[in-house]
Amino acid sequence: MQPTNTKTDSSFSAQSILKQLDACAAEFNYPVLDNGYIYPANSRLSVYGDAARWVLLIEVVGYHYRMRGHGGIENCLYFFGNCLPFEPGMQNFNMFTFTSDSDEGETFTGDALNPAVGSMLLNGKKVPVSHDPEYYTSRGVQLANAPEVKIWEFVRAINVDYEEEFLALEEEIRSRIPDDLPLMVRMDNWYHNDLAAGEKPSENETFQMLAHMLEKGDVELYQPTKPANNHWTNWPVGGTL
Known part of the structure; x- marks a missing residue:
């Protein structure tokens, strides 16, 4: 400073x-x-x-x-x-x-990630969506009901990569x-x-x-x-x- x-x-x-x-x-x-x-x-x-x-x-x-x-x-x-x-x-x-669905389909089902979708749009740019519990653990997020990923768990983890x-x-x-x-x-x-x-x-x-x-x-x-x-x-x- x-x-x-x-x-x-x-x-x-x-x-x-x-x-x-x-x-x-x-x-x-x-x-x-x-x-x-x-x-x-x-x-x-x-x-x-x-x-x-x-x-x-x-x-x-x-x-x-x-x-x-x-x-x-x-x-x-x-x-x-x-x-x-x-x-x-x-x-x-x-x-x-700033997020929306990609051409793969709906990112979320209810309050969790859609297991069938592997990407979304972030400020119009396609980015990957991970379903791997290790991805979340490595970013300090413990999944409450793995392998299900709640939206807030996803947001906390992806912020590490795209802050x-x-x-x-x-x-x-x-x-x-x-x-x-x-x-x-x-x-x-x-x-x-x-x-x-x-x-x-x-x-x-x-x-x-x-x-x-x-x-x-x-x-x-x-x-x-x-x-x-x-x-x-x-x-x-x-x-x-």
């Missing part, structure tokens, strides 16, 4: 950033990694800022079982900031889906925030607050440090002491409601 000093005045404060995050969290319009309806698979945090503007983006990739099939494989983009063209939090138009395909492109992000706003920090691992347990963003070390980093315009102020916990294995309740 290279130091970037972008802040020269006091047009916003760390307190105002944390206040917005807490307000969204109070309405549960904020990433809950153990959401009972969504099996988490991956996440990413990006922070943009300059002297007058800030944006904090959290992407949460997972499987929303109520949506079923390809419609449930989604990346939800939660935007927070003082220069957004929409209200902070998650809006329906900031939710991406970037499930995340937002920079041009997709830039179409939603000021194009000239500098990217300060992007991270795949961080210590996320447990909102379901009552922990506010303002009480979390990560967001406290990021807020002060934005206020001062200095990435060196982000010096985490707690181990990252945003990996899906740390949120076993997700999707189990």
